[in-house]
Amino acid sequence: MEIVPIPLLSDNYGYLLIHADGTRAAIVDCSEAAPVLAEVARRNLKLEAILATHWHFDHVGGNEEVARAVPGIRVLGSAGEEGRVPALTEPLADGDEFEVVGVRGRAIAIPSHTKGHVAYFFQEGTPSVFSGDTLFAAGCGRLFEGSAEQMAHSLAKLMALPDETRVYCGHEYTEGNLRFAHSLEPTNSDINAKIERVRALRADDQPSIPSTIAEEKLTNPFVRASSTELQASVRARYPDLGDDPIAVFAKTRELKDNF
Ligand code: FE
Ligand code: ZN
Numbered sequence: 001m002e003i004v005p006i007p008l009l010s011d012n013y014g015y016l017l018i019h020a021d022g023t024r025a026a027i028v029d030c031s032e033a034a035p036v037l038a039e040v041a042r043r044n045l046k047l048e049a050i051l052a053t054h055w056h057f058d059h060v061g062g063n064e065e066v067a068r069a070v071p072g073i074r075v076l077g078s079a080g081e082e083g084r085v086p087a088l089t090e091p092l093a094d095g096d097e098f099e100v101v102g103v104r105g106r107a108i109a110i111p112s113h114t115k116g117h118v119a120y121f122f123q124e125g126t127p128s129v130f131s132g133d134t135l136f137a138a139g140c141g142r143l144f145e146g147s148a149e150q151m152a153h154s155l156a157k158l159m160a161l162p163d164e165t166r167v168y169c170g171h172e173y174t175e176g177n178l179r180f181a182h183s184l185e186p187t188n189s190d191i192n193a194k195i196e197r198v199r200a201l202r203a204d205d206q207p208s209i210p211s212t213i214a215e216e217k218l219t220n221p222f223v224r225a226s227s228t229e230l231q232a233s234v235r236a237r238y239p240d241l242g243d244d245p246i247a248v249f250a251k252t253r254e255l256k257d258n259f
Helices: 033-042 063-069 148-159 174-184 189-203 213-219 228-237 245-257
Strands: 002-008 012-018 024-028 046-051 074-078 090-092 097-100 103-109 118-122 128-132 166-169
Touching: 002 033, 002 166, 012 033, 012 166, 024 033, 033 046, 033 063, 046 063, 046 097, 074 097, 074 103, 074 118, 103 148, 148 213, 148 245, 166 213, 174 189, 174 228, 174 245, 189 213, 228 245
Parallel strands: 024 046, 046 074, 074 090, 128 166
Antiparallel strands: 002 012, 012 024, 097 103, 103 118, 118 128
16 A cells, blocks of 8 residues: 555644555545545545544544545544544554554554553554554653553553554644654754754655654664663753653653653
């Protein structure tokens, strides 16, 4: 399948998944109907499914309108968010498999930003994962409905995917996230190199997405609790910090909330 990011709202991405035969498509995180339907029409595609990572309006705001415009469309989302994901037809639990645009996918429960948040993983070809507002490039979502421990566990589940997995997240937050990452690990050359790459892309109006699981391991402060430089930076602000990775993660998240 081909994956095309569609900028939506102010800094969201919806992702069009296009069947290898070029006739059918699905949309991940349909926050707005009009731009999605326009892109589908421009490419002469038949829209067969919507996939929702979580119930927030900026990820599902277009579901009802698209479902009205495309009768019979499948709407996949978290079983834990039934009633909150509009027009849901296929509630999925952790590990549930499904097929869209001719490709097998799997739902992975990654709670904490919301209780029922799911990622969608596709193994075929170069693997890809749609991580919504849980894993961002160089960042993670706010802990609205879960604990730091839950978020750290959710991120660890994603980090266990193959290193080459492309990461498609819900927002274009990468530049700001990398500024924060740099503040904690100023000598991390992977972060510094990625800042340059992302600035060039953004200056050219290109998405900074996708990242990869390998890149996240090197640059994302929320999966780098074992970095001694990061620990020292966090400890400078929280002198009582031990070396429990969950505690390091929790304080890193707190620092980001106030960055
Ligand atoms: Fe969001
Ligand atoms: Zn959200």
